[in-house]
Each structure stands twice: as structure tokens, then as C-alpha cells.
Amino acid sequence: MFAAAVGDAVWAPSIHNSQPWRFRCTADGADVLLDERRRLAVCDPDGRMARISCGAAAYNLRLALAVGGLPARHRQESGSTLLHMWPGPQRPPTPLERRLHRQIPRRHTNRGPFADSPVDTRAPLVLAEAARREGGQLDFVTGEPALAALTALIRTAEARQLADPAYAEELRAWTTDADHRVEGIGPCAAGAAPHPAEALTRRDFGGAGHDTTRDVSHQPVVAVLAVLGDGPADAVRAGMALQCVLLTAADLGLATAMFSQPVEVPAIRERLRCVVNPIQDPQLVLRFGYAPTTCYTNRRPVADVLEA
Incomplete structure (x- = not known):
């Protein structure tokens, strides 16, 4: 189950598609870690963009676990371990969680032109x-x-x-x-x-x-x-x-x-x-x-x- 959820997590965006994340299963849950070897030293010297990427991957991981029947709580950590997750109260996934989870493999960054069509005002x-x-x-x-x-x-x-x-x-x-x-x-x-x-x-x-x-x-x-x-x-x-x-x-x-x-x-x-x-x-x-x-x-x- 955890490996499958990580399979969803890695489809998060990252600067230059550098994928600066790692994941670790622990005795009571899971950790999301920053892979310093993949931080871009020139355009991201303080690692802020890399941490944003890891946060996006953590969101995918939470969503995948919730839809899989294992909703998780989380807290911020320090150092290279950015986030720790552990099992939360059991509940069925919400319709919104199911919808967003379906978009994980469909979402991608558009590097091409946009159509000249007005976006819905809502x-x-x-x-x-x-x-x-x-x-x-x-x-x-x-x-x-x-x-x-x-x-x-x-x-x-x-x-x-x-x-x-x-x-x-x-x-x-x-x-x-x-x-x-x-x-x-x-x-x-x-x-x-x-x-x-x-x-x-x-x-x-x-x-x-x-x-x-x-x-x-x-x-x-x-x-x-x-x-x-x-x-x-x-x-x-x-x-x-x-x-x-x-x-x-x-x-x-x-x-x-x-x-x-x-x-x-x-x-x-x-x-x-x-x-x-x-x-x-x-x-x-x-x-x-x-x-x-x-x-x-x-x-x-x-x-x-x-x-x-």
C-alpha cells in the first residue's frame, strides 16, 4: 500500500523535473525527506523550491493514502526530514478526495500555448x-x-x-x-x-x-x-x-x-x-x-x- 501511494506521490511537479524527494516507512507511519543531492545549487540555493516540490509530493501521498482507506495525520519536522505522517481516524474518502486523486496522473505542466478562451468566472x-x-x-x-x-x-x-x-x-x-x-x-x-x-x-x-x-x-x-x-x-x-x-x-x-x-x-x-x-x-x-x-x-x- 505504501509503495503504491509513493507511486502517486512522485507525480508532483518539481523545478526542472529534479524530483528532490525521498520517502521512508517508519514504525509508526512514514516520512517525507528532502534529497539534498537534487537541490539546484544556482537557482535554488536555500532549497525553498525543493521543499515546495516535496510538499507537493506529500500532498499526493496524503491523498493516495486517504483514498486507499488509510487517512493520515501529519506534522512538520526539521532538517532533511520535512514531514512525518501517521495513521488518523478511519473514515471513507470524501468525493472531493476521490476526484482530486483521479487527477494525479492527468495533471501536467503546460509549456505550450494557451487557447484564447475565457476561463469560467467561478x-x-x-x-x-x-x-x-x-x-x-x-x-x-x-x-x-x-x-x-x-x-x-x-x-x-x-x-x-x-x-x-x-x-x-x-x-x-x-x-x-x-x-x-x-x-x-x-x-x-x-x-x-x-x-x-x-x-x-x-x-x-x-x-x-x-x-x-x-x-x-x-x-x-x-x-x-x-x-x-x-x-x-x-x-x-x-x-x-x-x-x-x-x-x-x-x-x-x-x-x-x-x-x-x-x-x-x-x-x-x-x-x-x-x-x-x-x-x-x-x-x-x-x-x-x-x-x-x-x-x-x-x-x-x-x-x-x-x-x-
Whole structure:
């Protein structure tokens, strides 16, 4: 049962598909651990993005256990052990848990274009509630001036990162020309190369170039995921909120793109906070919309992420 639940957990998103998680079965439950060897030293020197990824995997694990008839309680830990889970009171899974669990293998990051189709006006409310259930906050960026300011911050952060040779080398290390690799971003999942006229600048994972922008959406639905607090435990909590939002979006039929560049550059992250929410700590920029299913990134075998 635990191995099967870990098989669901590993389908969480992670920066550059680095998969920085490990799982351990203990005498009274299970632990979710940070694999420091997979932390990106250049764009994630403090491990915040890696902890967000582990939090997302922990959410999948909790969901899989609940649907399997083993609901779990959890508490934050310290050091490389991020979260400990133990059996909670027996109960049947809720209809919402069943729906979200079905989305685990279907959810994927959209690195391609979005359709120019308006998102249902109720969707932002449902997504914001999903973030709140896990202790996060989803602040939607509305109005042309605010969206323009956010777009400028993403472009500035991307330009600063690309100017660093160490960052470019790290990005190349996690960009692969083989779709069968179990880690990194392969050509099928990379999407087309970013175009200067795109509404929000995507990372370039080596996709084929194009002459005109493929971003035809004129009213993108964009939000900033935030939590109150900026410590290691807060990043894990942000990851659980993130995964709840992503699975909820998939359940609504929405595709999601993620932009972490403006939170990876400290000065830009502080400016992002001022643009969106001066109180909360921004963790990630998300874009929601309609898009065709693209290629999924692969995952390492469960045996590679289990500790005895």
C-alpha cells in the first residue's frame, strides 16, 4: 500500500523535473525527506523550491493514502526530514478526495500555448479555496497595469538569470535531448522556444523556435501563490497548497503553467511582494487556462525514492 501511494506521490511537479524527494516507512507511519543531492545549487540555493516540490509530493501521498482507506495525520519536522505522517481516524474518502486523486496522473505542466478562451468566472474562487484549505493564498493579478508589472518582473528575472553562466550551465544539465530519461525536461515536454512577444516569459528548455508568438490569449488568468512565513516549514506548506490548486485546476479542465523565475531572484521577489500582497510571502506565479494535453515529463522508479 505504501509503495503504491509513493507511486502517486512522485507525480508532483518539481523545478526542472529534479524530483528532490525521498520517502521512508517508519514504525509508526512514514516520512517525507528532502534529497539534498537534487537541490539546484544556482537557482535554488536555500532549497525553498525543493521543499515546495516535496510538499507537493506529500500532498499526493496524503491523498493516495486517504483514498486507499488509510487517512493520515501529519506534522512538520526539521532538517532533511520535512514531514512525518501517521495513521488518523478511519473514515471513507470524501468525493472531493476521490476526484482530486483521479487527477494525479492527468495533471501536467503546460509549456505550450494557451487557447484564447475565457476561463469560467467561478474557477478563480474554487482555486483560491483550494489554496486556503492547505494554508496558502492565491492572489489573482487583475487589471492591465498589475499584469504588465508582473510580466516585467518575470522578464527581468529571466534576463538576470540567463546572464549568469552558472545558471545557464545548470539549466543545460537538466535539459535533455532524450524523451526517455526519467529526470529533467525532454524535448517533447519542453514546448516551443519562448518568443519575445509572449505575455509571460517561459524558460527555454531547448524547444524548437517559431517565427511568431503562439500565445494567443489576450486575457490570461494569472495568480501568485503565497503563504504567511518564509521558513523551511512554510515552503513545505506552500507545496501542499500548490498541489491542491494544481489538482483542482485539472479537475476543472484547466491547464496550468508555472513561473518561478521572479521568486528565485531575491530582489525581484521583494518587488513581486509589493505588486501583489505586501503581507504574504510569494512562492510561485501560476497561469491557468485551456490548452491541449502536451507531453508529460517522466519520473524515477519508486524503488529509487524509497528508503529502508
